Amino acid sequence: MFHKILVATDGSENALRAARFALELWRLQPEAKVALIHVYSVTPYTSVPPEAPFLPSLEKFIEEKSRQILDNTAKILQEAGVKVETITAEGEPGRVICDYAKKHGYDHIVIGARGSGLAELLFGSVAEKVVHLASCPVAVVK
Numbered sequence: 001m002f003h004k005i006l007v008a009t010d011g012s013e014n015a016l017r018a019a020r021f022a023l024e025l026w027r028l029q030p031e032a033k034v035a036l037i038h039v040y041s042v043t044p045y046t047s048v049p050p051e052a053p054f055l056p057s058l059e060k061f062i063e064e065k066s067r068q069i070l071d072n073t074a075k076i077l078q079e080a081g082v083k084v085e086t087i088t089a090e091g092e093p094g095r096v097i098c099d100y101a102k103k104h105g106y107d108h109i110v111i112g113a114r115g116s117g118l119a120e121l122l123f124g125s126v127a128e129k130v131v132h133l134a135s136c137p138v139a140v141v142k
Contacts, residue, residue: 002137004033006106008097008130011038011069014112018141019076022110025139026082035085036073037100038066039093063088094129102135109134113142 007022009015019036026032040062070086077084089096101109111127127140 001029002032002108003029004104004106005035005108005110006097006101006104007034007036007073008093008109008111008126009036009038009069009073010093010112010126011072012112012114014114014141016073016076016112018110018112018139019073021139021141023077023080023082025108025110026077027080033085034077034082035087035106036070036077037087037089037097038069038073039089039091039096040066041091041093092129093126094133097126097130098133098135107136109136109138111138111140113140 002025005022005025007019009019022034026034066088070088074084074086087100089100097109097111100106109130111130113127114125127138131138131140
């Protein structure tokens with residue numbers, strides 16, 4: 001079976017479905033550890049100088065939005081009694097999710113089939129990248 005489940009979330013409806021699926025996995029193995037990860041990406045074509053006066057406001061906005069996404073998703077699991085760790089990271093989501101899972105010994109990744117970002121429509125699915133790069137089983141939830 002599995003001992004550590006990493007659930008990727010961007011707050012989309014499919015990500016919430018993925019959290020519900022992870023809950024069902026946890027019910028099969030209630031001693032499994034469950035963590036939520038939200039990875040945000042500042043696109044490379046929006047280079048912002050580090051001294052830009054609005055940068056602290058942008059960082060605060062991203063931090064608040066990430067916390068909101070994680071809290072909303074965590075609620076699904078916590079209401080069923082699951083103790084959930086939450087992680088926020090910056091970078092290319094597919095790679096960061098897989099690197100985090102490998103580094104921290106997760107043996108299962110759960111992710112929604114299609115997220116909410118415009119970049120995903122233009123550059124491809126994060127779920128596809130996770131399936132391609134992951135070193136453990138991946139459940140893609142629609």
